[in-house]
Amino acid sequence: MSLDVASLRTAFPSLASGIAHFDGPGGTQTPLVVGQAIAQTLTGPLSNRGTLIASEQHAEDAVAAFRRAAADLLGADPRGIVYGRSATQLSYDFAKHLSRSWGPGDEVVVTRLDHDSNVRPWIQAAERTGATVRWIDLDVDTAELDLSTLDEVITERTRLVAVTAASNLLGTMPPVRTVADRAHAVGALVYVDGVHYTAHQVVDIAALGADFFACSPYKFLGPHCGVLAASPELLESIHPDKLLPSTNVVPERFEFGTLPYEIMAGVTAAIDFLAAIDPGDATIRRERLIASAASVHERELAVRTRIEAELAALGDDVVVHSRAANRTATLFLTFPGRSSAAACAMLAERDVLAPSGSFYAIEPFTALALVDDAGLRVGLAPYTSDDDVERLLAGLREFVTG
The missing domain is CATH 3.40.640.10 (Type I PLP-dependent aspartate aminotransferase-like (Major domain))
Structure with missing residues (x-):
């Protein structure tokens, strides 16, 4: 089944701003259900983890649900899921x-x-x-x-x-x-x-x-944090510095201080949202994630192909550096004789966000040996609409011909 982008977009309050977001590689927009999960967990009742009272149990449940959800997303063991700030x-x-x-x-x-x-x-x-x-x-x-x-x-x-x-x-x-x-x-x-x-x-x-x-969950519709997956057995062989009274149990020996239960609940909600995008007949979350990802990938590939064709029509005015045979729906562009920062600014005036920079990828950026001190990055997300794409392309056409 083709991805219903119009329906999907209704889940994102931020898209009502009218901004066409192509900044997904730096961080995606967030569905309402993720914010609700964070707020509901944070406003409790919520205490430090335990099992004696509901507020303690809610914290325990948030951690356990986070590990299960992340494990389903990554094909991992919940006992090998480590939470991190980034x-x-x-x-x-x-x-x-x-x-x-x-x-x-x-x-x-x-x-x-x-x-x-x-x-x-x-x-x-x-x-x-x-x-x-x-x-x-x-x-x-x-x-x-x-x-x-x-x-x-x-x-x-x-x-x-x-x-x-x-x-x-x-x-x-x-x-x-x-x-x-x-x-x-x-x-x-x-x-x-x-x-x-x-x-x-x-x-x-x-x-x-x-x-x-x-x-990083915030790159796939979730809150700002990091997740690491490894086998529990491998984690058992690693002994980090830690506070004396803190647990030595894996994976928690790697998670320092009190965990942000509300953020973990937000990650779980984001993964559940991804699984519900286009699950078909699948009922198990891992299988629903796989089915939904296939639908999103099909859509992103079609949109990327369209953008690439339109950019090719602009000839030598645009250089697409993303040319590997196997790659994501992300394009890195420069404009000979023109500044990518100027392209970014011109698009922003039209409420189109495609940022310019090297994006902390200093090694590949340096290897490209660009005359420009930055490049324009165009990243697609599940909520990218045909209208977003047309506004992006119209802006780029105007930039290179103006």
Whole structure:
């Protein structure tokens, strides 16, 4: 069944503003039910966790429901779901945890495709411990990772490989499983940044070969926070610094301080919303998520194809840097002889939000060696309408011809 975008949009109060949002890679709009779940949980009754009284039990239930929902979304075990303030915070936390045993002679592998949150924490951890950093390069002509030297980069000295499942800048979805298989062959762990990927694909961390998979619910209709998935057994082998009286139970030994039960309830509501978009006959939440994601993906691919065709008609006035064979519905554009920031400003005057920048993806942005100091990013979301697209395209036509 085709995605009913008009009906879907009625669930988002913010869309009444008239803004055409193409800023989803930086954070999507939020359905009313997510805000309601947050408010209802926060206004209680709500206390610290326990089982003696309703307010305590509500906190317990919010945590348990969050772990189950996130596990269904990611194809994970609820006992391996770790809450974090953000994906960046989780990367820094686990870089600290995992690097405890690193030293001179050990190696860490990062890529030129990743957001800096899956690069800098590992580089800084390596610097502290004396480990060596090695790189998987980006082929800028294809916007793909260059895996021709994979066997040379990932060696018996490699302790961890950090790789994105999808570039937040270019949309490129590299062959994570190929990288993971090479890493596992030499006994290395694989930390996957799934922030952009989770918003556009069905996640199966086992199929990806991810030992750790991090994502951000606010990129897929939820509140601002981070989620990490790993096997409970792997988490059991990691011992973080923690307060003496705090629990040592996994995954809670990695969650410092009192959890924000209301935000966790918001994540659960967002995942339930995703599962209800177009579930077909499926009844189990994981299956409903898969069916709904397929419908959204079909729609996003059709819209991306339309935008690409219209941009191609503008000739050399627009350069589309998102050109990998396997990629999300995100496009990174520059305008030879013109400023992408000016394009962003012109669109904003028309209530079209397509932001310009490098979006913390400093490695791929630097590799592109652009004359412009930024680029325009156009990201699609489930609520992107045909009218939104026409307004975007009309604005870009006017910008390049004006």
